[in-house]
Amino acid sequence: MAIADSPVLDKRQRGEQLKRDGIVIRTYDLKKTYIMGDQEINAVAGVDVEIKKGEYVAIMGPSGSGKSTLMNLIGCLDTPSSGLYYLAGNLVSDMTDDQLAHIRNKEIGFVFQTFNLLARATALHNVELPLIYAGLNAEQRDQRAKAALRSVDLEQRMYHKPSELSGGQRQRVAIARALVNNPSILLADEPTGALDSATGVEIMGLFDRLHQQGNTIVLVTHEHDIAMHAHRVIHIRDGNVERDEKMKK
Numbered sequence: 001m002a003i004a005d006s007p008v009l010d011k012r013q014r015g016e017q018l019k020r021d022g023i024v025i026r027t028y029d030l031k032k033t034y035i036m037g038d039q040e041i042n043a044v045a046g047v048d049v050e051i052k053k054g055e056y057v058a059i060m061g062p063s064g065s066g067k068s069t070l071m072n073l074i075g076c077l078d079t080p081s082s083g084l085y086y087l088a089g090n091l092v093s094d095m096t097d098d099q100l101a102h103i104r105n106k107e108i109g110f111v112f113q114t115f116n117l118l119a120r121a122t123a124l125h126n127v128e129l130p131l132i133y134a135g136l137n138a139e140q141r142d143q144r145a146k147a148a149l150r151s152v153d154l155e156q157r158m159y160h161k162p163s164e165l166s167g168g169q170r171q172r173v174a175i176a177r178a179l180v181n182n183p184s185i186l187l188a189d190e191p192t193g194a195l196d197s198a199t200g201v202e203i204m205g206l207f208d209r210l211h212q213q214g215n216t217i218v219l220v221t222h223e224h225d226i227a228m229h230a231h232r233v234i235h236i237r238d239g240n241v242e243r244d245e246k247m248k249k
Helices: 011-020 067-074 097-107 123-134 138-151 167-179 197-212
Strands: 023-036 039-052 056-060 082-087 108-111 185-189 217-221 232-237 240-246
Touching (some): 011 082, 023 067, 039 067, 039 240, 056 067, 067 082, 067 217, 097 123, 108 167, 123 138, 123 167, 167 197, 197 217
Parallel strands (some): 056 232
Antiparallel strands (some): 023 039, 023 082, 232 240
16 A cells, blocks of 8 residues: 555645655546436546656547546546545645636646637737736746747747647647646647647657656547557546556557
8 A cells, every 4th residue: 555545644644645756646436427317427437546747648448438527527627526636736626616727727738639729819828828827927928938839849930820820730839838837747638639640640749759858648538549659548438447557668
């Protein structure tokens, strides 16, 4: 038994121990249940997952497996019905909506399949958005956003709007936005789903590079070839972890 799993630790002590151990994500019997009429649906049915700082993990499963619900819980976009979830040592499963919004902006960088960029804003302004919510001043936002765009090789396009960018460039803007707050984890949901095959390979190469630079990446996908970029694959089926395997690199 790991020290952080000891029954003698209270919730706060457990979070502190997880942080000391370099564990950024830890769930204990995490569940999410939906009531549909008189039917109870266990979308996530008691998941225990541990992800350490610097890991590159894919969460994989077919449609309806519960992987998207698990992603929403890990990303603090939803709250569990029961169980515990620690993110960077913080017990987020007990947080209010306002507390969740704060921790989400601070600790998680999101990359979505559909980019989720503001159409009328430049790439630079899109990347600055999380920093506005974080309360940074204009000069700090400008410096950090430009550095993030440089990290994804898009410095030359920072004053272009999404309509003036290719799909791959738009996804690079989304990745820069996800990185700008130096989050604990980069959470990517089907990041190549809206891209052609060649551009998808290019974006996955960027994720590989970001991992080599020390970023913790959690990738949610149903595509086997995309999941194979990760160093560990967690297979979800019927709301449970079916298997958790290390990949040979």
